[in-house]
Amino acid sequence: MTTASAPGKVILFGEHAVVYGQPALAAPVTQVQATATLTPLPPSPTGRGGRSEGIWIDARDVGRHYRLEDASSDDPLAAAIRLTFAHFNLPITDDSLRMTLESTIPIASGLGSGAAVCTALVRALANYLNHPLTNAEVSSIVFETEKLLHGTPSGIDNTVIAYGQPVYFVKGQSPIPFNVAHPFQLLIADTGLPSPTKITVGDVRAAREKEPERYEQMFRAIGDIAREARTLIEIGQTPGARFAETLGALMSCNHALLQQLGVSCPELDILAECARAAGAAGAKLSGGGRGGNMLALVTPETESAVRAALEMAGAKRVIGTVVGE
Numbered sequence: 001m002t003t004a005s006a007p008g009k010v011i012l013f014g015e016h017a018v019v020y021g022q023p024a025l026a027a028p029v030t031q032v033q034a035t036a037t038l039t040p041l042p043p044s045p046t047g048r049g050g051r052s053e054g055i056w057i058d059a060r061d062v063g064r065h066y067r068l069e070d071a072s073s074d075d076p077l078a079a080a081i082r083l084t085f086a087h088f089n090l091p092i093t094d095d096s097l098r099m100t101l102e103s104t105i106p107i108a109s110g111l112g113s114g115a116a117v118c119t120a121l122v123r124a125l126a127n128y129l130n131h132p133l134t135n136a137e138v139s140s141i142v143f144e145t146e147k148l149l150h151g152t153p154s155g156i157d158n159t160v161i162a163y164g165q166p167v168y169f170v171k172g173q174s175p176i177p178f179n180v181a182h183p184f185q186l187l188i189a190d191t192g193l194p195s196p197t198k199i200t201v202g203d204v205r206a207a208r209e210k211e212p213e214r215y216e217q218m219f220r221a222i223g224d225i226a227r228e229a230r231t232l233i234e235i236g237q238t239p240g241a242r243f244a245e246t247l248g249a250l251m252s253c254n255h256a257l258l259q260q261l262g263v264s265c266p267e268l269d270i271l272a273e274c275a276r277a278a279g280a281a282g283a284k285l286s287g288g289g290r291g292g293n294m295l296a297l298v299t300p301e302t303e304s305a306v307r308a309a310l311e312m313a314g315a316k317r318v319i320g321t322v323v324g325e
C-alpha cells in the first residue's frame with residue numbers, strides 16, 4: 001500500500017488579478033488534507049483482462065468508482081494518472097491497482113480541493129513507481145489537470161499545494177517561497193455555497209473585455225496590495241503601526257477590490273463584516289469568490305469572539321490556521 005497526502009490552501013492576496021500577471025500570495029492549510037492510497041489488487045479469478053483487472057479510481061467523497069480505461073479524457077483524476085506515467089515515459093501499468101482518494105477539503109470552495117486530490121494522487125503513484133518527483137514536477141503535472149477543471153488557471157493552486165509552503169506567485173514564473181517573520185492566525189469561514197472557479201474567472205474575463213482599462217486598473221491595485229503584504233509579512237512590522245492592523249487593512253482593501261471585480265456575494269460580505277465587527281483586524285474572500293470561503297485575521301485575544309460571530313452569521317464551518325508556523 002502506498003499513501004501520499006496534500007494540504008488545502010488559501011489565497012492570502014491577489015486572486016483573479018493573478019490570472020492577468022499580477023502577483024499573489026498563498027499558503028497551505030494543513031488542517032484539511034487530501035489523501036491518495038494505492039492498493040495492489042489480487043489477480044482476477046477470471047485471469048488477466050477480467051473486469052476487475054486494471055486501475056480502479058475510487059473517489060470516495062464524490063461517490064465515484066470507475067476504471068481508468070473507462071474515464072473520459074477530461075477527467076482530472078484519470079489525467080493525473082496518465083500524465084504521471086507519461087512523465088516517466090512508462091506505459092500504463094498492467095498491475096491491478098485501486099487508487100482511493102479521500103479528502104477533508106470542501107469541494108468548490110476556494111480551498112484547492114481539486115489540486116490537492118491530484119497532488120496526492122500524483123505523489124502516491126510516483127512513489128509506487130519508485131520515481132519520487134520534485135515539487136516542481138508535481139506542480140507541473142497537476143497544472144495540466146487544473147486546466148481541465150478551471151479552463152485558464154494561473155497555476156497558483158497547484159504551486160502552493162505541491163510546494164506545501166507559503167509562496168509569492170507570478171503566473172509563468174518560478175514560485176518564490178516567502179518567510180513569515182511572525183506567524184499569524186486566520187479563521188477560514190465557509191459560506192457553504194459551492195462556487196466553481198471556472199465561472200467566476202470566466203465572468204471576470206468577459207467583464208474585462210467590455211471595460212479593459214477599468215479592470216486593468218483594479219488588477220494593478222490588487223497587485224500593489226500583494227507586493228506590500230509580502231514585504232510586511234517578511235519584515236513583520238511597520239513603523240508606527242501594529243502588524244495585524246496593517247495586514248488586516250490590506251486584506252480588507254483587497255476584499256473591496258474583489259467586490260468591485262464582481263466576485264463577492266452577500267454571504268461573503270456579511271461574514272467579512274461580522275468578523276471585523278467582532279474584532280478581526282481584516283477580512284477578505286479567498287479564491288474564486290461568489291461563495292466558498294473567506295479569511296479573517298485574528299489574534300489569540302480576538303479568535304473566539306470572531307469565531308462565534310462567524311458561526312452566528314451563518315458560516316457552515318470555521319477552520320483555524322496559522323500562516324508561517
Ligand code: PMV
Nearest residue numbers: 015016110153154197287288
Ligand atoms: O481555486 P480557487 O477558487 O482557490 O481560485 C483560484 C484563484 C483564481 O485567481 C480565482 C484563479 C486562478 O487560476 O488563479
